[in-house]
Amino acid sequence: MTLSASLDKDLLLEMQRRMLRIRLFDERASKMVKRGFIPGTVHTSIGQEAQVVGACMALAKGDHMTGNHRSHGHPIGMGSPLGPLMAELVGKATGVCKGKGGSLHLADYAVGSLGESGITGSSIPIAVGAGLSAQVMNEKRVALTFFGDGAANQGVLYESMNMASAWKLPVIFLCENNHYALSTPAHTVTGGRIVDRAFGFGMPGIRVENGQDVLEVYDAVAEAVARARRGEGPSLVEVMTYRFREHSEGLRINTDYRDANEREFWLSRDPVALFRAMLIERGIASAAEMDAVEAEIAQEVEDCVAFATESPDPDRSVAFADLYSDAYLLEDVL
Amino acid sequence: MTLSASLDKDLLLEMQRRMLRIRLFDERASKMVKRGFIPGTVHTSIGQEAQVVGACMALAKGDHMTGNHRSHGHPIGMGSPLGPLMAELVGKATGVCKGKGGSLHLADYAVGSLGESGITGSSIPIAVGAGLSAQVMNEKRVALTFFGDGAANQGVLYESMNMASAWKLPVIFLCENNHYALSTPAHTVTGGRIVDRAFGFGMPGIRVENGQDVLEVYDAVAEAVARARRGEGPSLVEVMTYRFREHSEGLRINTDYRDANEREFWLSRDPVALFRAMLIERGIASAAEMDAVEAEIAQEVEDCVAFATESPDPDRSVAFADLYSDAYLLEDVL
């Protein structure tokens, strides 16, 4: 049942690589917001790397993913190269969206990332549509959508779950339950448990209690993916995790909405550190090998910042392209 | 537990009266649509009288109710007099909404009817708001909202259930499961069972399998009402029932979306006939008494039609009133 047991060393190291990419990319992005190199703000996935990577790596090439405002981890988890992502955060022409999307709207169609959404819940039915096209076109791909515990209270989720269930679409609804929506503790605004909502919509609900363990997440999602690929329909996977930093970078609010003990407990469960220790403990990799992996990723992140910094700003004309597939509207538009 | 056991004869007869009012009112309305006396169309509650009346009579004076497009039964169930309702269907000045609402938008604030809604699902959060005001103002009233099996797939229901649950609001979500949304069988577009959706939102879910028995409906709803009034929060009640006529009057579509056997089974379970038989069988009323009740209601319906027919059309000025609470906008409006 634990599909992760069959993962080879390459894949396990790739998991750690992707978690490290998210960690270091986001740490760097946070600093760049502070220094004004990144306009606006960003939402980091620091602390949630296992939940993101475990889910993404349970997908295969050709599968689709949609995400939300906590947006960098998802494409990184899908294998997107860092340079165009960082360039996008900075708003450069070489950005993955040509500098027009920004942090909140990353998308990398080359790796199946159909787009992050700044509007909570809004990208959930997009994934249902990807599942629908797979079914109609008889392709074996699946679609996964990420949303938070806060977004889990948006009605469109239940419309989407119901539709996917009624039509047995290959969709995985992945709730990143990091216990808070901005300053609002999930338990104060949530009736019942999110995972329990699956049953009433006719699909399995799986809760990963230890969302800091990338393999536990992987196993739960891989099972849901296998089910979807077999044509048996959607699943809801709720992963319990924690964001280590503030909701968004630069947000200055009273932080007493979080309990100090709770915070400490979760900070002690750093997914990147835990997985490193596990790999070493199980004899899969040596500490030296892990150090090398970390150095490799640190270099990747250095490089992506350099790439972003050196890239040109988008040309003015870029702002006036891509609104429509055809150009004939342009003069009406200006 | 069965609260209905304590109902006295007057109340039991009143139940039958209200069911008869719905039945005869709607039969009459159907004919009036056919003859062009009622503009547009109407959606009858014929076959669903027990579900409507059982729910409404479990409420008390001061409670609130919101409804949907199958709209006449709900205010009648709350005790609204028939004349202004029928006048509204015809579009007369004496209509309960001055002829401006029509069949789809009946409302009678005098009996707690806050308004039916032509948009499926749209009036559900209105009831949550009535529950919220009760809680904030510390009043003991509750609010009940009616919606169909089709509307049960609209996201706003789950947002509403969640909010009511998180805040422990005195709200009863009443699903009229008549097995179809227009031509669409519920099982083809519904993942799981509607009643089972309650659990994931932290509230009791009660399914009334025999929604043709007004006392069974009453008992289920009365329990939910008692719970709400005790401050213990919302409930979902799903009542299994059947509409005897077409979705709306005058709709001409292929009727083979319904199974003939199923149809026959349900037609044999006429809630008005069943309750009459039960009252007589239990010795609560004689056949003669029941005949008298029926004659009384038949007369009421005659009278309401006469009232509607004889009432004047609304004056032109009526169309230009009630858009805003103040009149100062009127000239901008025209």
Place this chain on the structure above:
Amino acid sequence: MSIMTYIGAIGAAQQEAMAADPRVVILGEDVEANVYGTTGGSKQRAQQGDFVQQFGRSRIRNTPISEEAIVGAAIGAAMTGLRPIVDLSYSSFLYMAMDQFVNQAAKNRYMFGGQSSIPVVFRSAMFYGLATGAHHSDRPYPMFMGVPGLKVVAPASASDAKGLLRTAVDSDDPVLIFEAVRLWGTKEEVEDGEYRIPFGVARTRRDGSDVTVVGISGCVPLALEAARQMEARGVSCEVIDPRTLVPLDTRAIVRSVLKTGRLVIAEPAHRTCGAAAEIAAVVADEAHHALRAPIKRVAALNMQIPFNPVLEAEMYPTTERIVAAIEAVSADQLDTRTRRAGR
């Protein structure tokens, strides 16, 4: 050529599009039973069976009543290979999915730097003037005109309905088509084979020299009737149907006003911030020097829609109101003609 109704033309276009391209699917409430009359039903089509029989349940799908998810799923499906036509039945139901229209359909191609293609058509019909009450009578197309990234179409005749729908299905961008139920039964000569009508090209329904009358959707026949009436009184009206509201053929309208110097715009939406406001604003800018009279709008009054049919009828544009507007802008003209006739 054959005579076809507006709704028949829509059914025909849908069938042609489904037959031509396996990526075209139809999603909507009650489309399998052909409740709204465009997925089967016409005599010709009935011979071949309804759409479910012809194309199967995978491509003709009854949806749950979940407009937000329907619209979102159609967008997602369009982004990943299908070309869905979504039947949303009443235009009044579009509000339920507003976020999906504005934030996903309209923005994805742009904000993802051109990575997405979103070939999806959203059909809905404006059921106004039919005593359906305030919840079913809306004509909300102006809201969508103000959302860059969407294309907005409002056909006013059978041949336009067919040709514009095919163009919509071909479009790699999201297209909203607003039909007028009042026009569903109107007939016109329609080409038998497949054909397309380009977006952004107005149709001059009648040439004239004194007053330009722009009619939108259900107001086109009213404008034509008003023009006929005014002709008898010596005022020559040019009647223009823009057909697509985004893109809008402002050039054709401005060109006409440069000739006539007078403009009346009739549309079924509420007056404030409607398509007529947009057209008036464009003309007040680009044709100012040619304008010889105030620009008049004839739109739905800024009230909600009463149920009573007599009251309801007063809310929408009528031929009489259009005539009155034409009279108002051509008063001098009328005087001259009358005087001339008197001589």
Place this chain on the structure above:
Amino acid sequence: MSIMTYIGAIGAAQQEAMAADPRVVILGEDVEANVYGTTGGSKQRAQQGDFVQQFGRSRIRNTPISEEAIVGAAIGAAMTGLRPIVDLSYSSFLYMAMDQFVNQAAKNRYMFGGQSSIPVVFRSAMFYGLATGAHHSDRPYPMFMGVPGLKVVAPASASDAKGLLRTAVDSDDPVLIFEAVRLWGTKEEVEDGEYRIPFGVARTRRDGSDVTVVGISGCVPLALEAARQMEARGVSCEVIDPRTLVPLDTRAIVRSVLKTGRLVIAEPAHRTCGAAAEIAAVVADEAHHALRAPIKRVAALNMQIPFNPVLEAEMYPTTERIVAAIEAVSADQLDTRTRRAGR
């Protein structure tokens, strides 16, 4: 009188309204923690504790992220005795609740024949020009102007923000207030006590005789700056802020244009079917004979909003674009003055 910021004035108005009437409650995401700065936080208010401490959790409520239910519940609560203020934070989130705004808030009083009263205020802020990307930068007030039954307010200064918000809370009808985040930090003299500013009364921010410049929301300061620049060049601009868009003080605008003969309208919404289109259409009708130049609109270009701040800045009205529009409509004027000055 004291100097207050725009956002401080909103906080003050909310506090006064809460203190004055126990039926006033505030609902919204993260209002308890005062994330958006209007439910506690200013120094004065902090002394008295934040709103939760002052008014309790029953009246200051963090909601789930469920805009449709939030808006619907607020409407229902207003229909049954409360007078809620709903903080929807970003104006871009209003789409989620479109059905509730249009079909419940706007229509209930009317279609129920006056039985409902719906005293509810929906606040939201337009975060444009802040590199928040396409999903957080919308300025959708024109959509709501076209929905009869709603009142729409767009304050452009601290004193207006305070007085209009109090009027909104007093109103028995649903009011949508669109704030401009760009203005949150701007300061103005504000009366210390409670006061109201009536709806439908424009504020003339500057008298002038050559060109009428109507500015909306964040464009008011830009219009004032443009007027200053043009004054130096001999063109006298009258700057009008309508303050409320429904009801709209068309009389004040028309009166001004009758005097100046020229009109420029600047607003942050997209151009098509915006408030500027409505104003242009009204003036092209009612002040046609006085108009001596084309009416110019300066609005957001009809594109989606790019993230890159340099590109983004090009999308919205700027002082330069307003100046250019004023120049265009007063070219003759400028010539005369220049010539006169040259003599």
